[in-house]
Every structure is written in C-alpha cells, then in structure tokens.
Amino acid sequence: MTHRSTRLLSVGSLARVEGEGAMHVQVRDGEVESVRLSIYEPPRFFEALLRGRRYDEPVDITARICGICPVAYQMTACQAIEDACGVTVDGQLAALRRLLYCGEWIESHSLHIYLLHAPDFLGLPDALALARTDRELVERGLRLKQAGNQIMEVLGGRAVHPVNVRLGGFHRLPDRSELDRLAALLRTARRDAEETVAWTAELDYPDLHVQHALLALRPPDSYPLDSGTPTLHSGYPSAVAPLTAFLVAEFERHVVEAQAPHSTALQATVDGRHYLTGPLARWRIAAELLPAELRQMAALAGVGGTCDNPFRSIAVRAIEVLWAVREAQRLLEEYESPPRPAVPVPPRAGIGHAATEAPRGLLYHRYELGSDGTIVSADIVPPTSQNQAAIEADLRDFVQQRLHLEDTELTRQCEQAIRNYDPCISCATHFLDLTVEGR
C-alpha cells in the first residue's frame, strides 16, 4: 500500500443476478469516495409502449418485463386495471391468484437462495460446484423450486410468462385432480422449506448493520403478498411510532423516481429519503403477522424481530418460502371451485392503482384508461429501482469497514453484498458491472 492511494474495485458484469449490471467503488486515502451500481442493460421502454394498447393487454405485456417474477407483474397489472374499471376480484378467484403468487415466491426465492446466493456463503463460484460438494443440498433447492414452478404450471400454463391470467380472473379453472397433485408436492416442499430455514442457521454471516427507511405492504391480517397498505418504517430503532401508512392511490405523492446518470434504472425516494423494500422491509413491518411457530423458527435461525443485517436476508427468504408453502396448502384445503373462471371487467375511463409484494419487494402499477379501454398512460415502479440508492449506501459502509482486505477478496465480498438484495436488473430497466476503483 502506498501513502497516497486510490483504489478502484470493479466488476464489469455482475454474476448470479438477474440482468446486466456493474459495480464501481472508488477509495481515496482510506475513504470510500464513490460507490456506483451501474445498470447498463438497455432500457425497454415498457411504459411508453403500453400507451395506445388495449386495457386487457398489460397482463401479458408487462409479464415480459421480468422472466423471474412475471406473476408479480400480472397480478399488479390486473389489480390496477380492475381498480380503474371499478371491479374487485374476490372470493375463490382471488384465492387462486394468491396461490399462483405463492408459487412464484417459492420458485423465485428458492432460485435465489440455492442457485444465486448460497454459493457466496460457502466460498464457491456457483451451485454446480456446490452440487459437487453437497449434491443433496442442491437437489433439495431444485425440488423446492420445482414445487413453485408446478403451481405456476397448473394455474398459469407455464412457469415463465403464464398464459392463463386475465382481467377478472383466469381463462380456465384448474380441476380437482391437478390441485390434488399440487397438494401432494407441497407436503414434500414443506419439509424441504423447514430444512432450508434450519440450514440458514448454520451459515456464517458477515457483520453489517444498516439503518434505512423501509417500505412494505401491510395487510390487516396476513403477511404481505398480494395486498395491503403501503407502510413506511422510519428505520430509526428507538422511534416511538416508527410506522406510517399511505393509500396506494397516493403512492406517487410519496415515492418519487429520479434518473441517475450512471444508470438506465430510475432511482426512487420515499418522502425524500432513500429506502429499502423486499424481505428485510417486509420482516420489520409485518413479521408479527406471521404464525408464532414461524417466528420461533426464524428466531432459532438467528432472525430476530429487528433484523438489520442484509446478509441475513437469505434466512428471511427461507422463512418466506416456508410461509408461502403453508399459505398455498391452506388455500388448497379451503378451495371450492368458483362458478366461473372470470368476472366481467367492462372498460371505463379512469385511473387505477395497485401495489403487491414481488419476491424482491414492492411493485406499483398505475394505469390511466380512456372510456373504450385504450391505455392513455402507464407507470410502473419495480423493486430494484427503489432499492438502488440503499444498496449503494450499504456498499459504501461495507467497503469502508473492510479496506484492510486485498482487492480480489473485497470485490468478492462486495458482489455477495449486492446479491443480498436479489437485484433484478431486468425489472429495473424497464442494473450491475461491479467496479471497486483505486487509481
């Protein structure tokens, strides 16, 4: 090390994230000078392309924003457009939509836990290397992921870009034998999910504590998934009344998206502050709504009531998978076939809003419709653009505390830190090339 030095840590193409992005960290004289997540994946202009399309098309078109969480887009688009048309889909049709969404949570989280994030904790390049040291572990992850995919295939027709979702409900209702097959798969999935939670207790977690404002949906009586009131946690541990809430229809009064020059993703702030959405936010804001048994299992896995270490998000995801499996089982047990696969959604002029919890965090859609159902304007706020500023802030603290490490190791740990947030660059460009810079 020289006396006056600038270090440059850099990852040109981040691995094991969804989409394309880079990281650049510049350190001068022992101080982190800048941290940039650049999202260089080209933008795809969805909001502009939706203008002039028909109101029944966003359910299929917005799914194409993300191959990892298409159902999140489909559910949010349906609810927002139904809101504009003054229609509420409830009862067993809403239950089937929720079951489909559980499938996506199980699939997406299992992919992230086992194939993208786990290798970091074990010092391995990928899940295939992990399979050579612990094949059973990877097979468990793949089996769990497959259970999620099976739910999506039965209800949606396929796991990537399901075809069976429409405004008002579905094109076709599942038959009992298909649902019985899912129920059988979910019994194994529940055991696999419980073992996954227990396994996360054995991992070594780097020390990092963050204080961000947190944003998640909070329903009155359940852990957040497909509904709830946008609820903001101030992030200050000693705050007397840390939670404030606002209406979904007021989302854009609180959340403002701005463009960062180094990124094709838009970056969001809530009430002027950067913030975090996703598993840690959901956990802080809504863990008390989980069954006591799940909270006890989480405590045993080292996840307390105020989990503020982003590395522990893998354990929160594991708990969320278990919750989603149990929720799917409940929905299947209580299912009674509704009278028709969809309720009518006639078009009318108006504006509709909706927010749901994609696996990576809160997803918001707004549509303005003409009287014949033509889309006048559309606005989509995906989770990763909301998280980007918080990720950069966390990386800055993380690097500052680890400047004694040599570049290769520090860069590797930075990549792991980025993967804590399960960034979805494909969504955000509607993200990362890691560069730690030292001139």
Added chain:
Amino acid sequence: MSASRPRLAVWKFSSCDGCQLTLLDCEEDLLPLADQVEIAYFLEASRDTGPGPYDLSLVEGSIATRTDIERIREIRAQSRVLVTIGACATAGGVQALRNARDFDKLRSVVYARPEYIDALATSTPIAQHVPVDFELRGCPVDKRQLLEVVTAFLAGRKPDVPDHSVCFECKRRGVTCVTVAHGTPCLGPVTQAGCGALCPAFGRGCFGCFGPKADPNTRALLPLLRADGVADEDVARLYRTFNAEAPAFAEAAEEAGR
C-alpha cells in the same frame, strides 16, 4: 470429469432473462446436463467465466445498443455453433414495438434525461448482425425444445424442432378448436408449434408468442378473425406484440391495418 467435455456458453442481450431461466428451470435435468458439458460462461448461474472458444453459445435477447453489436460479433467469432433462444433474439422481442415509433418521443416518456441512455432506435434480432446456426422460438422458449436443441448440437445432429403450426399440436393433444367451437380468435393456424398448444388448452386463443410458422397463410386467416368479431386494428395489434418484427407477422399486421 474429463477435460474434453463440450463447452457451453449462455449470453444475454436485451431481454427479460426468462429464456435463460428456462435452462435453470430444467430442474431434474440440470445437474445431469452439467455433468455432460462444461458451463464455460453463464453469468446468471456462475461467477466463474472461461475464455472462448465455445462449442455451443446460446444467445438470449435482442440487439438494442451500439455496444451490443460489437459484443455479438465477438461472441460469434468465439462460437463454433450459435443458437438464438427466444422471441427477443430471433425477432427483436416486445421491445421491438418501438421500431415503428418516434424514438426521441418514446425515450422522453420514461426518462427525464434521455441523452444519458445508450439505446438504439431499434431492437433487432441477432441474425440481422451475425450468422446464426439455429433459431429457437418462443416467448419464452419451451423447456423440452431447449433441452432437445442443446442435446442435438452437442451430439452433432439436427434438432428435432418442427416448423408446422400450433393447430397440429391441438390435434395431437386432443384440444377442441377454440375458434370452431367457441368463435375465439386464434393465431394458431399461422403460429409455429412448440408450446404444446398451451393457450388453446387453457381455453384461450393463441397470441403468437412463438412467431410465424413456415409459410404462414395470414391472408386466409384474416377473414376468419374478422368473422370472430375482431376489428382490423385489433388484428394488427394482435400480430404486433412479442414477434412484431418477424417479417410474416409485420406484413400481416400491415395488411390488416390497411
């Protein structure tokens, strides 16, 4: 592990990641496949990346920036066989809907400072820039077809991927024709098979996500769509979604819109 396993690379251009994900979705076949090939480059799955040449490159996504053009040429030069996977790579994808629009206006709808954005005015298929050995269709690609293509090229044979229409799959699967039975508008007669007649099996008309079949008779389909109550501008819109830039669909949209 032998050192002579064929080397597989997976590349991403402008896309949603869904076609690559389909490879990871081959759950029970994934570990056995990984035993047979060396995964030399697959960023979504591994931080270990090896230099070319590669025996088989799978390319997802469309060409949407100037840098993309350089990158696809380098990948072609390093690849013995190059296969494009999905509607973005083979037809420009849903983002090619911008090709027919005023790009500056479009950019300003999403970005306050569009000048920071490195994006071409058009989204184009890979084959418009480099020679492609095989194009696998679908938005997303079908898992079984993807495995067939990978296995076939690794074995040095031609993949068994039919270019006939979705109608064949409906007949084979015993799905009642949604147009004949219910008057549901369906692009099945002009769309390439591969999905397993998914939409008709769910009581929905095909929306053409696998792109045009070989020699599609879109002209004969037009009166049928009209008879099912589809307005001409809606026929044009139907063709202009996930494979809007596939020539046969672009022409059919043009003709309906006339």
